[in-house]
Amino acid sequence: MKKVFKGATIFLDRSDINTDEIIPAKYLTEVTKEALKPYLLEDLKLDGFDPQGQALKNARVVVSRQNFGCGSSREHAPWVFEVNDVHTIIAESYARIFRQNMFNGGMLAIELPKSDIDQLFALAEHGTVDIAVALEAKTITACAGDEKIQISFDVSEFDMALVKAGGWVEFADERY
Amino acid sequence: MGKTISEKIFESHLRDEPFEGTKVLALDRVLCHEITTPVAIADLAWRGKDRVFDKTKIKAVVDHVTPSKDSKTALQAKMLRDWARRHDLKDFFDVGHNGVCHALFPEKGYIQPGFTVIMGDSHTCTHGAFGAFAAGVGTTDLEVGILKGVCAFREPATIRVNLIGDLAAGVYAKDVVLYVISQLGVNGATDRVIEFAGSVVDDMSMEARMTLCNMAIEAGGTSGICMPDRVTVDYLWPFIQDQYATKEDAVADYLKWHSDADANYDQVLEFDVSSLDPQVTFGYKPDCVKPVAQMAGTPVDQVYIGTCTNGRIEDLRVAAAILKGRRVANTVRGIVSPATPKIFSDAMAEGIIQIFMEAGFCVTNPTCGACLGMSNGVLANDEVCASTSNRNFNGRMGKGGMVHLMSPATAAASAITGVITDARSL
Ligand code: SF4
Numbered sequence: 041m042k043k044v045f046k047g048a049t050i051f052l053d054r055s056d057i058n059t060d061e062i063i064p065a066k067y068l069t070e071v072t073k074e075a076l077k078p079y080l081l082e083d084l085k086l087d088g089f090d091p092q093g094q095a096l097k098n099a100r101v102v103v104s105r106q107n108f109g110c111g112s113s114r115e116h117a118p119w120v121f122e123v124n125d126v127h128t129i130i131a132e133s134y135a136r137i138f139r140q141n142m143f144n145g146g147m148l149a150i151e152l153p154k155s156d157i158d159q160l161f162a163l164a165e166h167g168t169v170d171i172a173v174a175l176e177a178k179t180i181t182a183c184a185g186d187e188k189i190q191i192s193f194d195v196s197e198f199d200m201a202l203v204k205a206g207g208w209v210e211f212a213d214e215r216y
Numbered sequence: 217m218g219k220t221i222s223e224k225i226f227e228s229h230l231r232d233e234p235f236e237g238t239k240v241l242a243l244d245r246v247l248c249h250e251i252t253t254p255v256a257i258a259d260l261a262w263r264g265k266d267r268v269f270d271k272t273k274i275k276a277v278v279d280h281v282t283p284s285k286d287s288k289t290a291l292q293a294k295m296l297r298d299w300a301r302r303h304d305l306k307d308f309f310d311v312g313h314n315g316v317c318h319a320l321f322p323e324k325g326y327i328q329p330g331f332t333v334i335m336g337d338s339h340t341c342t343h344g345a346f347g348a349f350a351a352g353v354g355t356t357d358l359e360v361g362i363l364k365g366v367c368a369f370r371e372p373a374t375i376r377v378n379l380i381g382d383l384a385a386g387v388y389a390k391d392v393v394l395y396v397i398s399q400l401g402v403n404g405a406t407d408r409v410i411e412f413a414g415s416v417v418d419d420m421s422m423e424a425r426m427t428l429c430n431m432a433i434e435a436g437g438t439s440g441i442c443m444p445d446r447v448t449v450d451y452l453w454p455f456i457q458d459q460y461a462t463k464e465d466a467v468a469d470y471l472k473w474h475s476d477a478d479a480n481y482d483q484v485l486e487f488d489v490s491s492l493d494p495q496v497t498f499g500y501k502p503d504c505v506k507p508v509a510q511m512a513g514t515p516v517d518q519v520y521i522g523t524c525t526n527g528r529i530e531d532l533r534v535a536a537a538i539l540k541g542r543r544v545a546n547t548v549r550g551i552v553s554p555a556t557p558k559i560f561s562d563a564m565a566e567g568i569i570q571i572f573m574e575a576g577f578c579v580t581n582p583t584c585g586a587c588l589g590m591s592n593g594v595l596a597n598d599e600v601c602a603s604t605s606n607r608n609f610n611g612r613m614g615k616g617g618m619v620h621l622m623s624p625a626t627a628a629a630s631a632i633t634g635v636i637t638d639a640r641s642l
Contacts, residue, residue, distance in 0.1 A: 056402055056501060060609040065588040069281070069288035071254045071295065083611045107403035110436065111609060112588075113338040114252060115354035136407050136438055137338060141354035197235035198368065208368070209263070212360045215234065 047100025109138025218476025252336030315556030325455025329444035347444030381490030406436035526604035527555030545634030
């Protein structure tokens, strides 16, 4: 599946959003990624957030706080984002396994300092935020109404190589 | 500058460094269970690469939902089973022989000092108790591990946790690790290995060390790790006696893995645990921890003793000593799942199963069971469980359920009274 790193953004204003909240264990009995699609963030309890709401359905990018994706190693967590066409997550920090799972699947888990994340949250007060990632330039452009901000980010060379290769299986297959 | 045990393991297993700071390691063990492996198996088949890098280094078990509860879990088990047969994996454990992965594989002697281990399961860090670098990974890492026998990691940084003093009677490894997590926070060890050391660890059994390392991930750690010593050798002796003339030789050989005195640590923490009380979690994060006295009196609907954290024979012995001659409160459902068939049969031989049953516990087969709310022992909305497991996330054991993590002693005492109870007060 071709990955797209741009689109409408949903803001999840909490730290430590865990994999059980992203995809509850009872759905781990599925053996295809597609089957997970209806259950994205089903158990996330957050003021103003509705797992069945339009905001999540429209979202192509997620912005959140610290330690995103903590808990289980289940790759079902990145997959449930993937099959819902969310291929970009931007947060202050990640749990290691979740972050690696994102890049291993050729998706982006971008880490930004708190001040940048705060700026993005502030932008959301101007309306729906659209974010576009420029991979080569390593910049994020975020727009809401007439407001527009640009933020640079860093990813390791390895993670970038995975995104360009389409994932770790592709990368490893070439090389080992 | 000296090296940490993790750095030594990385150095000895380095296959490639495609970019600075990215280490691709050769793997000694790729461990598989039926929840995270089937998608990797299907993907490999879809790519026309249905192969395994080394059938002796891959071990597999059906443990999360077993025996299967419905057609979906039956399919997961079948996919793993068919794959194991297709590739002639000698070490595949199915109904009748299966148990919780992080208890079963160490018991079989599969994890040895200096090994690199991955599994599609976050609590793979447990195996670091043997002086191995053991990390939980996702299905894609697992898939590449199965196919190529390699996995990529960032350069390991280490937090050393020195545990000193004397643990009071009635205080266990579980209490220690809950306390350590409360101090580190749920992301305090992200991208780092937690090296557990100090006289308290030296005196611990392998079972207790596994309990410590099991919860490293709850502080975000890549792996927990302990230095391999005489205790490790005694545990592994049946499996390593062909490699060494004497136990002393093995102990001496394992010294090569020990962190050097002048190794570089990201952080060194020291905790004197002499005055530590039993610990219990509140809330929905494993770093929300209080001494049992502050949680005492909280009513519980279910008590669960088992899991990869505390379902080993030592844990069952501790719980049984408290339950002996007593009965579970009539407001409580007690469930015990010995973590492996060997633990189950040892517990039978020692009369422990009888004690649990006379106390009114339901004894299940070895499985993850209630721990992640996927099969038996699921909580109803608003119900509370006192559990010896490792994760208290919202909904972990069933939607709307609350989980309090604690030691087997505290769980057993709470089963008797129906409220969270300090076992030392009984
Ligand atoms: S017992 Fe619980 S934590 Fe351990 S492997 Fe099973 S589900 Fe995971």
